[in-house]
Amino acid sequence: MRRDRPSIKGKKAVVMSTQITITLPDEVYQRAERFARLANRDVASVLSDTIELSIPSIRADNSDLESISNLSDEQVLALTELQMEPDQDVRLSELLDRQQAVLLLENERLELQSLMQIYQEGLLRKATALSEAVKRGLIEPLHHSVNHSRSHFRQ
Numbered sequence: 001m002r003r004d005r006p007s008i009k010g011k012k013a014v015v016m017s018t019q020i021t022i023t024l025p026d027e028v029y030q031r032a033e034r035f036a037r038l039a040n041r042d043v044a045s046v047l048s049d050t051i052e053l054s055i056p057s058i059r060a061d062n063s064d065l066e067s068i069s070n071l072s073d074e075q076v077l078a079l080t081e082l083q084m085e086p087d088q089d090v091r092l093s094e095l096l097d098r099q100q101a102v103l104l105l106e107n108e109r110l111e112l113q114s115l116m117q118i119y120q121e122g123l124l125r126k127a128t129a130l131s132e133a134v135k136r137g138l139i140e141p142l143h144h145s146v147n148h149s150r151s152h153f154r155q
Contacts, residue, residue, distance in 0.1 A: 032046050032047050032050070059118075068128045076132050076133050076136065077133060079126060079128075080133050080139065081126075082125060082129070084118065084119060091111070091115060092116070095111060095112040095115065096112070
């Protein structure tokens, strides 16, 4: 599937795309179809945009990470303890406090977005490692005790 979008100068920029076939539950397809009719769009573009908006971007330096299922037991266990670097953790907390107090400057907003991306990617990797460790029988399943500390993940 190829889609052309106009650039700022009025020229068309070609966006590379990959065509796939997916199976959707009937109810999901019907919702997409109703939305497409309401928005006067085709179903494929509605689904494509929905997927694009719902999957967070991943930093390029994380794109070559090995799948957790391919890691050794020791590597998986190490990832279950993953935490942010201490300086990133402190700065993230500072920026979140400034955001809540509505004192965040524009350059700090960009820094906060970057640190939140690092935090979210690390949290996802840690959660996936925990799941893999439980599946392999390396650790017991976690129970409902929740730690409400302000500390973020750290390597």
